[in-house]
Amino acid sequence: MGQNRPMAEVFVIAGAAGSGKTTFGRALSARLGMPLIDLDEATLGVVKAFRVRYPEMDEAAALTAVRDDRYLELQRAAVRVSAAGSSAIVTAPFTAEIASEERWRTWIAPFGDVPVRLLWIAVTPEERLRRMRVRGASRDAGLVAASSETAPLPEAPAPVVAYLRLDARHDSGKKARIVMSHFGNASPAI
Numbered sequence: 001m002g003q004n005r006p007m008a009e010v011f012v013i014a015g016a017a018g019s020g021k022t023t024f025g026r027a028l029s030a031r032l033g034m035p036l037i038d039l040d041e042a043t044l045g046v047v048k049a050f051r052v053r054y055p056e057m058d059e060a061a062a063l064t065a066v067r068d069d070r071y072l073e074l075q076r077a078a079v080r081v082s083a084a085g086s087s088a089i090v091t092a093p094f095t096a097e098i099a100s101e102e103r104w105r106t107w108i109a110p111f112g113d114v115p116v117r118l119l120w121i122a123v124t125p126e127e128r129l130r131r132m133r134v135r136g137a138s139r140d141a142g143l144v145a146a147s148s149e150t151a152p153l154p155e156a157p158a159p160v161v162a163y164l165r166l167d168a169r170h171d172s173g174k175k176a177r178i179v180m181s182h183f184g185n186a187s188p189a190i
Contacts, residue, residue, distance in 0.1 A: 007085055008081075008082045008085050008086055008087050008088075008114050009082075009087045009114060009115045009116070009117060010078055010082055010087065010088050010089075010090060010111060010114060010115070010116045010117065011028065011034070011087075011088070011089045011090070011117050011119055011179070012090045012091075012092075012094065012116060012117065012118050012119065013025050013028070013089065013090065013091045013092075013119045013121065014091075014092065014093060014094035014095075014097075014098055014118060014119070014120050014121070014159070014163075015093065015120055015121035015122070015123060015156065015168070016093065016095075016123055016128055016156035017093065017128070018123060018128040018135070019121040019122070019123040019128065019156075019168050020121055020123070020168050020172075021091040021092070021093070021121055022038055022040075022091050023172060024091075024121065024166070024172050024175055024176075025038060025089050025090075025091035027172035027173070027175075027176060028089055028172070028175075028176050028179065029089045031176050031180075032087070032089070032176075032180075034086070034087045034088055034089050035081060035086065035088050035089070036088075036089045036090075036091065037074065037077050037078050037081065037088055037089065037090045037091070038090075038091045038092070039070060039071075039074050039090075039091060039092035039093075042073060042074050042077045043066075043069075043070040043073045043074060046066055046069050046070055046073055047062065047063065047066060047070070050062055050065060050066045050069075071092070071094075071097070071107070074090065074092055075107060075110060078090050078111075079110045079111060082111055082114045094107075094118075098118065098120065098159035098160065098161055098163070099157065099159070099160060100160065101160060101161055104118075104159075104161045117164070117183060118159060118161060118162065118163040118164070119163065119164050119166055119179060120158065120159050120163040120164070120165055120166065121166050121167075121168050121175075122156070122158070122165055122166065122167055122168060123156065123168035124155075124168075125154065125155055125156075128156070128168075164178070164179065164182050166178060166179070
């Protein structure tokens, strides 16, 4: 890491489904040599356990039912990494957390003095729908099916807390350069 970097920091990559959070998280993780903690991967056990108990529930409903448990597990995983003195990259929509200053403060409070930097990927509704159609995830099926020319996807609201806005149309390299220049001497790990 560069000389001006804190000992540990957490980069939270947030945005609507289809904005490219995980793709960018992987690229930034590789570029900065930081572990990636992705909501879907970190909470697989939570989701599986719930689905065993409620097999009749479709994926989208199950994910909604365990949302708070998933974000708590994600938080715990990121805190463990930062408490050990390491930086991390965390990816998740964070829809409720970034829409409320109180919820955001509650989510980042366990990190103590470790800086938590919110990176929000802005994506147009049209591009978001295109990406969700391409990836074909079952959790997106209801939203994709409900979207049409007369009822397009809604615009994702911007965070109400401090954040660095990244345009989903930029490739991961350009987004990484923006992050690195914004947060000082963010030299990639060698």
